[in-house]
Amino acid sequence: xxxxxxxxxxxxxxxxxxxxxxxxxxxxxxxxxxxxxxxxxxxxxxxxxxxxxxxxxxxxxxxxxxxxxxxxxxxxxxxxxxxxxxxxxxxxxxxxxxxxxxxxxxxxxxxxxxxxxxxxxxxxxxxxxxxxxxxxxxxxxxxxxxxxxxxxxxxxxxxxxxxxxxxxxxxxxxxxxxxxxxxxxxxxxxxxxxxxxxxxxxxxxxxxxxxxxxxxxxxxxxxxxxxxxxxxxxxxxxxxxxxxxxxxxxxxxxxxxxxxxxxxxxxxxxxxxxxxxxxxxxxxxxxxxxxxxxxxxxxxxxxxxxxxxxxxxxxxxxxxxxxxxxxxxxxxxxxxxxxxxxxxxxxxxxxxxxxxxxxxxxxxxxxxxxxxxxxxxxxxxxxxxxxxxxxxxxxxxxxxxxxxxxxxxxxxxxxxxxxxxxxxxxxxxxxxxxxxxxxxxxxxxxx
Amino acid sequence: xxxxxxxxxxxxxxxxxxxxxxxxxxxxxxxxxxxxxxxxxxxxxxxxxxxxxxxxxxxxxxxxxxxxxxxxxxxxxxxxxxxxxxxxxxxxxxxx
Numbered sequence: 001x002x003x004x005x006x007x008x009x010x011x012x013x014x015x016x017x018x019x020x021x022x023x024x025x026x027x028x029x030x031x032x033x034x035x036x037x038x039x040x041x042x043x044x045x046x047x048x049x050x051x052x053x054x055x056x057x058x059x060x061x062x063x064x065x066x067x068x069x070x071x072x073x074x075x076x077x078x079x080x081x082x083x084x085x086x087x088x089x090x091x092x093x094x095x096x097x098x099x100x101x102x103x104x105x106x107x108x109x110x111x112x113x114x115x116x117x118x119x120x121x122x123x124x125x126x127x128x129x130x131x132x133x134x135x136x137x138x139x140x141x142x143x144x145x146x147x148x149x150x151x152x153x154x155x156x157x158x159x160x161x162x163x164x165x166x167x168x169x170x171x172x173x174x175x176x177x178x179x180x181x182x183x184x185x186x187x188x189x190x191x192x193x194x195x196x197x198x199x200x201x202x203x204x205x206x207x208x209x210x211x212x213x214x215x216x217x218x219x220x221x222x223x224x225x226x227x228x229x230x231x232x233x234x235x236x237x238x239x240x241x242x243x244x245x246x247x248x249x250x251x252x253x254x255x256x257x258x259x260x261x262x263x264x265x266x267x268x269x270x271x272x273x274x275x276x277x278x279x280x281x282x283x284x285x286x287x288x289x290x291x292x293x294x295x296x297x298x299x300x301x302x303x304x305x306x307x308x309x310x311x312x313x314x315x316x317x318x319x320x321x322x323x324x325x326x327x328x329x330x331x332x333x334x335x336x337x338x339x340x341x342x343x344x345x346x347x348x349x350x351x352x353x354x355x356x357x358x359x360x361x362x363x364x365x366x367x368x369x370x371x372x373x374x375x376x377x378x379x380x381x382x383x384x385x386x387x388x389x390x391x392x393x394x395x396x397x398x399x400x401x402x403x404x405x406x407x408x409x410x411x412x413x414x415x416x417x418x419x420x421x422x423x424x425x426x427x428x429x430x431x432x433x434x435x436x437x438x439x440x441x442x443x444x445x446x447x
Numbered sequence: 448x449x450x451x452x453x454x455x456x457x458x459x460x461x462x463x464x465x466x467x468x469x470x471x472x473x474x475x476x477x478x479x480x481x482x483x484x485x486x487x488x489x490x491x492x493x494x495x496x497x498x499x500x501x502x503x504x505x506x507x508x509x510x511x512x513x514x515x516x517x518x519x520x521x522x523x524x525x526x527x528x529x530x531x532x533x534x535x536x537x538x539x540x541x542x543x
Contacts (some may be wrong), residue, residue, distance in 0.1 A: 210512065263465050270465070306492060310492070
């Protein structure tokens with residue numbers, strides 16, 4: 001543990017290359033490749049830090065002024081999932097998440113409690129995020145790792161359960177989506193969808209995805225959204241024309257550049273995820289029917305998900321202003337609303353209206369969750385030596401920072417014994433249920 | 448001969464498209480065709496405004512039905528199953 005403490009204390013941009021190089025070597029990558037992938041991630045981290053620094057330096061003061069002038073109390077800046085991913089991987093839990101995740105997946109496959117081979121190593125960061133928050137809140141690495149494990153087990157079961165519908169509605173044979181963010185909304189979607197089924201009139205409403213996509217298409221382009229939002233915030237802050245235009249372009253730049261930096265993190269992880277994929281796929285070739293677990297990004301293009309998320313972009317901005325209790329200024333994660341909806345779509349069977357209603361509820365609750373988790377989220381960023389401007393500004397994300405599953409796990413784990421017991425019961429229950437379901441399906445295939 | 452333009456699209460323009468682009472480059476390099484194409488990435492929601500400038504779209508997710516440019520599904524580059532077949536298809540469509 002001493003060694004780990006030292007490596008983590010070096011700061012993320014040094015620690016990530018070291019950890020990833022070691023991990024790459026352990027998984028059988030060549031030294032040159034391992035060190036290049038480690039460095040790529042380190043560089044991505046530094047790039048991300050620069051852009052987010054620029055974002056908070058500009059948006060922070062503007063948001064403050066906006067609060068003073070208009071009374072809109074939105075001082076928590078949504079810096080987006082790329083920062084959440086980076087600070088998750090940069091935490092102690094994050095340093096251990098890849099081996100932990102692989103181990104959990106292998107054990108679940110061996111015990112036939114999952115049928116998903118999760119090769120989407122990149123998205124292990126969602127599990128790391130949950131664990132990192134818990135570890136920061138409880139001051140315990142072990143509790144953090146337990147939280148990550150419980151999160152992953154729940155998500156793996158959800159991936160198995162939704163797999164057949166993903167095959168059917170997204171045209172992705174043999175694919176399931178063990179995605180820590182998208183899958184979290186499946187249980188909520190199932191409940192609300194059932195409720196809508198019972199309301200006469202409402203249950204028959206349908207909307208046309210194509211025309212919605214055309215009308216709201218502009219909200220799918222980051223440079224346009226970023227610039228427009230920047231201009232609006234600048235105007236609300238009472239800047240002069242020069243200031244308004246400047247913050248407009250700067251925000252457009254931030255929204256385009258942040259994901260580019262995240263792409264470097266992602267690219268650096270590819271050799272490792274390749275090696276892990278080969279390792280795990282070779283081992284489980286013989287099992288009857290297995291899903292390959294991919295990033296839920298592959299399901300985003302469904303017209304219902306696209307249309308509903310485009311509509312939700314302006315709705316979210318408006319909601320942030322009027323929702324009592326919300327203090328988050330939505331920004332970077334407006335681009336990832338589709339991730340919230342993409343696994344709701346198979347539940348609503350592609351109904352845009354229902355997807356929109358469920359999305360609206362999830363976003364409203366999400367803003368409050370993000371507000372609630374912002375202090376811890378900010379703490380994590382500071383621990384990872386991220387450049388957070390001095391003063392009152394806090395950061396959040398309306399992606400994982402607003403994830404109800406993460407929030408529930410976090411708040412339960414904080415109660416220690418009772419919460420952990422409860423979560424363990426849920427996880428074990430789900431796993432047994434999933435095992436039985438898998439056995440039944442195997443029987444019906446055999447018969 | 449001018450280079451053909453390929454646009455690799457995914458939900459975010461970052462995650463799965465980065466993966467697919469890497470694998471596509473490797474597959475093309477193996478056949479000595481990597482110099483003949485120029486690959487860029489984008490978000491699937493940007494396709495409507497970017498599609499008409501390119502020769503081929505490779506997408507890891509469903510694309511809007513209004514797109515007239517040829518589209519190849521890139522799921523194989525993510526799962527690792529059937530990369531050769533998709534690469535053949537891509538070379539065939541581009542005529543390189």
